[in-house]
Amino acid sequence: MVKAPPRATAAILAGAMRFFRAPHYDKPDMDLDRFDRLLLNLVQQDSMQTAEQLAEHVGLSPSAIQRRLKRMREQGVIVRDVAVVDPRAVGRPTFFVVSLEIERERPELLAQLREWLTKRAEIQQVFYVTGQNDFVLIVTAPDTEAFDAMMSQLMQENPNVHRFTTNVVLGLVKQGLTIPIPPANA
Amino acid sequence: MVKAPPRATAAILAGAMRFFRAPHYDKPDMDLDRFDRLLLNLVQQDSMQTAEQLAEHVGLSPSAIQRRLKRMREQGVIVRDVAVVDPRAVGRPTFFVVSLEIERERPELLAQLREWLTKRAEIQQVFYVTGQNDFVLIVTAPDTEAFDAMMSQLMQENPNVHRFTTNVVLGLVKQGLTIPIPPANA
DNA sequence: TCTGAAAAATTTCAACT
DNA sequence: AGTTGAAATTTTTCAGA
Numbered sequence: 001m002v003k004a005p006p007r008a009t010a011a012i013l014a015g016a017m018r019f020f021r022a023p024h025y026d027k028p029d030m031d032l033d034r035f036d037r038l039l040l041n042l043v044q045q046d047s048m049q050t051a052e053q054l055a056e057h058v059g060l061s062p063s064a065i066q067r068r069l070k071r072m073r074e075q076g077v078i079v080r081d082v083a084v085v086d087p088r089a090v091g092r093p094t095f096f097v098v099s100l101e102i103e104r105e106r107p108e109l110l111a112q113l114r115e116w117l118t119k120r121a122e123i124q125q126v127f128y129v130t131g132q133n134d135f136v137l138i139v140t141a142p143d144t145e146a147f148d149a150m151m152s153q154l155m156q157e158n159p160n161v162h163r164f165t166t167n168v169v170l171g172l173v174k175q176g177l178t179i180p181i182p183p184a185n186a
Numbered sequence: 187m188v189k190a191p192p193r194a195t196a197a198i199l200a201g202a203m204r205f206f207r208a209p210h211y212d213k214p215d216m217d218l219d220r221f222d223r224l225l226l227n228l229v230q231q232d233s234m235q236t237a238e239q240l241a242e243h244v245g246l247s248p249s250a251i252q253r254r255l256k257r258m259r260e261q262g263v264i265v266r267d268v269a270v271v272d273p274r275a276v277g278r279p280t281f282f283v284v285s286l287e288i289e290r291e292r293p294e295l296l297a298q299l300r301e302w303l304t305k306r307a308e309i310q311q312v313f314y315v316t317g318q319n320d321f322v323l324i325v326t327a328p329d330t331e332a333f334d335a336m337m338s339q340l341m342q343e344n345p346n347v348h349r350f351t352t353n354v355v356l357g358l359v360k361q362g363l364t365i366p367i368p369p370a371n372a
Numbered sequence: 373t374c375t376g377a378a379a380a381a382t383t384t385c386a387a388c389t
Numbered sequence: 390a391g392t393t394g395a396a397a398t399t400t401t402t403c404a405g406a
């Protein structure tokens with residue numbers, strides 16, 4: 001039998017790795033009981049609540065809450081905790097929804113493109129999708145010129161991108177990363 | 187037991203309200219100095235760092251850090267703090283990018299549709315965009331059937347939605363709400 | 373508005389049910 | 390696993406520059 005690895009660090013790294021792997025990668029299903037699920041729904045709304053506040057909602061002691069949250073962070077169920085900034089408070093950046101159409105004949109360039117997209121901070125989100133448009137991006141830029149400049153660079157440095165279509169976001173109706181978690185396992 | 191902590195409940199609510207207002211609403215520009223901006227970039231990556239850790243990066247005392255973060259949360263610059271959950275750890279939900287085409291002749295139904303979209307927890311994000319497709323949605327569902335059911339309901343209850351196109355997300359390459367904040371004011 | 377120290381609250385940890 | 394209670398850490402408050 002193998003010795004137990006340095007527990008916390010290994011678990012955190014594994015969590016981070018899993019998050020960036022292709023989604024078809026087989027992640028063993030975590031078994032989350034109804035308390036974990038309740039907790040996840042709560043901290044997805046507000047991660048700054050104290051363990052005591054959460055304990056009241058969930059019906060456990062603060063210690064139990066802390067232990068569960070710590071475990072889920074180590075397992076990678078909770079990937080990270082972030083502050084959400086109001087775009088209008090920081091220079092009112094413009095948002096764009098961009099669809100990229102990719103040349104499929106050169107699969108070796110795909111990894112390079114994914115890396116390119118991942119590195120750019122202005123690109124908030126990247127979805128690899130079915131259909132003729134292979135990637136959908138959510139991009140934020142201080143203005144249209146900055147966006148145009150970025151897209152020119154994208155086209156220059158990634159020859160497998162055939163074309164793209166841009167939709168300017170006129171209104172952010174709703175934004176979040178919340179995943180609704182049903183009480184029982186699906 | 188301790189009495190309810192003096193958390194800035196009112197401020198959090200105000201922040202949330204601002205976040206969901208129409209984007210053309212005139213929010214006065216906050217003046218953020220270089221320390222605020224640095225701080226925002228840091229807490230967008232990880233909001234669980236202690237004030238002391240942040241203080242080292244920024245070059246201020248922990249007290250100054252706390253005061254600035256508190257102020258920005260009250261002002262609504264920081265809208266909220268959330269835990270990000272790995273989709274694969276919670277029932278492997280499927281993601282969809284949906285484009286809605288709206289009938290423009292009946293503007294009174296638009297507000298109703300916005301409300302409908304905002305209320306549904308499965309709809310993570312809603313962008314109101316230029317072009318023939320008026321809304322772009324990011325939707326998460328436990329499976330395709332659940333997604334189909336939701337879209338049927340959407341079409342039934344919102345007669346001003348003419349048609350929609352769906353792209354199934356094959357891979358979440360990158361997901362986040364981070365807005366890159368340049369050192370100086372734009 | 374910052375720093376630095378005191379006060380208060382929260383989180384962590386050990387022992388036990 | 391959960392709970393309790395004490396120790397350690399962090400956050401909040403406040404005086405002084």
